[in-house]
Amino acid sequence: MKRLSGFVLFALACIATPFIFPDNYYVTVVGLTIFVNIILAVSLNLLMGYAGQISLGHAAFFGLGAYSSAILTIKYGVNPWAAMAAGALFVLVLSYVLARPILRLKGHYLAMATLGLGIIVHIFFVQADQLTGGPDGISGLPTLSLFGVPIDSDMKWYWVLCSYMLLSVLFSLNIADSRAGRALSAIHGSDIAAETMGINTSKVKSHIFVFSALMASVAGSLFAHQQNFVSPESFSFFFSIELVTMVVLGGLGSTFGAVIGAFLLSILPEVLIVFEDFEVLIFGAILIVIMIFLPEGLFVALRNKATMLLSRRLGES
Amino acid sequence: MALLDVKNLGKKFGGLKAISDLSFSVPENIIFSIIGPNGAGKTTLFNLLTNIYPPTSGSIFYNGREITRMPPYRIARLGISRTFQNLQVFLNMSAIENVMVGCHLRSKSGLMASAIRLPSVIREEKEVRRMAEKALEFCGLSEFSHKPAAGLPYGLLKKLEVARSLASKPRLLLMDEPAAGLNDTETTELCGLIRQIRDSGITVLLVEHNMSLVMEISDKVLVLNYGKLLAHGAPKDIQENPEVVAAYLGE
Numbered sequence A: 001m002k003r004l005s006g007f008v009l010f011a012l013a014c015i016a017t018p019f020i021f022p023d024n025y026y027v028t029v030v031g032l033t034i035f036v037n038i039i040l041a042v043s044l045n046l047l048m049g050y051a052g053q054i055s056l057g058h059a060a061f062f063g064l065g066a067y068s069s070a071i072l073t074i075k076y077g078v079n080p081w082a083a084m085a086a087g088a089l090f091v092l093v094l095s096y097v098l099a100r101p102i103l104r105l106k107g108h109y110l111a112m113a114t115l116g117l118g119i120i121v122h123i124f125f126v127q128a129d130q131l132t133g134g135p136d137g138i139s140g141l142p143t144l145s146l147f148g149v150p151i152d153s154d155m156k157w158y159w160v161l162c163s164y165m166l167l168s169v170l171f172s173l174n175i176a177d178s179r180a181g182r183a184l185s186a187i188h189g190s191d192i193a194a195e196t197m198g199i200n201t202s203k204v205k206s207h208i209f210v211f212s213a214l215m216a217s218v219a220g221s222l223f224a225h226q227q228n229f230v231s232p233e234s235f236s237f238f239f240s241i242e243l244v245t246m247v248v249l250g251g252l253g254s255t256f257g258a259v260i261g262a263f264l265l266s267i268l269p270e271v272l273i274v275f276e277d278f279e280v281l282i283f284g285a286i287l288i289v290i291m292i293f294l295p296e297g298l299f300v301a302l303r304n305k306a307t308m309l310l311s312r313r314l315g316e317s
Numbered sequence B: 001m002a003l004l005d006v007k008n009l010g011k012k013f014g015g016l017k018a019i020s021d022l023s024f025s026v027p028e029n030i031i032f033s034i035i036g037p038n039g040a041g042k043t044t045l046f047n048l049l050t051n052i053y054p055p056t057s058g059s060i061f062y063n064g065r066e067i068t069r070m071p072p073y074r075i076a077r078l079g080i081s082r083t084f085q086n087l088q089v090f091l092n093m094s095a096i097e098n099v100m101v102g103c104h105l106r107s108k109s110g111l112m113a114s115a116i117r118l119p120s121v122i123r124e125e126k127e128v129r130r131m132a133e134k135a136l137e138f139c140g141l142s143e144f145s146h147k148p149a150a151g152l153p154y155g156l157l158k159k160l161e162v163a164r165s166l167a168s169k170p171r172l173l174l175m176d177e178p179a180a181g182l183n184d185t186e187t188t189e190l191c192g193l194i195r196q197i198r199d200s201g202i203t204v205l206l207v208e209h210n211m212s213l214v215m216e217i218s219d220k221v222l223v224l225n226y227g228k229l230l231a232h233g234a235p236k237d238i239q240e241n242p243e244v245v246a247a248y249l250g251e
Ligand SMILES: Nc1ncnc2c1ncn2[C@@H]1O[C@H](COP(=O)(O)OP(=O)(O)O)[C@@H](O)[C@H]1O
Pocket: B013, B016, B018, B036, B037, B038, B039, B040, B041, B042, B043, B044, B045
């Protein structure tokens, strides 16, 4: 199966890593953040990269999933999986109701509306302290168990998040290469032509908006259990921007672009810590340089270059 | 019964009457051309027929059914497809993917089924690819099928739009200036292609500036001037119509 060869390699690498580097901080701690960020970037890329609809509020759905789990399990004693499902259901309804009016907007207006959504949800997390614990957040989520096995170590979380991350990547690759994915790309390419070819563009856009919000919500629930703690900081407007940066950095419209972007943006701050005060400066500079020289994104640029060299090689022989 | 019936159609852009009180009908299985000087309202007429924007007045019937103000995707479902004067190719996709989008109406896998790639999706995907290859071949584009659309020359993009439309198996095809920007050889090829399309049972509504092409292949011609119907008939009658000659020479 040539179509999934990239995915299989990637999955093998993720599975092999903890065996090659056991008890490594970058694998068992940073690795978990990387997985969560990949899930979020991949889900955002479905909306932004494929369908061409920008969202500056993706962190809101991530946060709503996380807070639903925290509130329902701690304050109401709901089973963690049921709480996760309830959060997802809430996000499903909310994103479905918001999708049509929001996605009718285009360009800057869409950016503004999604930004507004992100900010409102964040303000809610900070202000509704009866429910959300305010700026301090909520801690002490119960341990999640899977088939009777409590997920209570970094390594167990590695496998849970790795599985969900791989599933997200697989879904995204499948969608890209299907009727549904082509409908998204068509909307990106020409709204009018897509509609003229029989695509109900507002329906397709709202479906992918909901789908991507759901992926983020489930990621949020898992994140909350893994961290054992939620606070508004993790779901701020800045995090939404960071997610957009991941997608753009790796290359819009490519699943593995989103993976690479999320990986780099999660690992860079860790690596740059040695520069102490200059960390943020260097981080910014790297982003600027990449975007100036590789505007189509790191992964997409390298992939295009490789295909070009390869076809030239084949042409010569 | 006519396939398309346009009744007292009107469209104003602010104070400008782009189309006024236009009525005509198109019988099935012919090449029906619409000509007229630049700005006569030809593209606007196509945009009204596919409801890219709604008319100010009047109504449109297709196959006996009113389609005025129906969303464009539903009009497409009824079997009306079109190409665009200012190309609307999906430049972010390869040639064959463009045409596969044309097959949207002839397939049905949804988002969830695609995400988990059910066996039915895999089967349908093969089928869609085959249909797209057929449409590409019909338009002489087979060798470009895996090229990114963004890299294709203008003439091929025009053909690609035709292939994409044909892939949806329309009953009525609207073509907006398909010969614009093509050289003589390409125009001759296009002429043959349009005839073949008609002969395959599709009714063609053609907007074109190339008069020799229009007069050669049309079964009927309608002349628009300042959004109004100026003349309407067989190509020969149109060529001899003094009002039409005046409108063109007076330009
Ligand atoms: N979206 C629009 N907004 C305002 N005016 C328009 C619009 N589309 C077309 N027009 C005007 O309507 C008239 C007819 O244009 P068009 O249908 O493009 O002519 P044709 O295709 O016959 O050259 C022109 O005067 C044009 O400027």
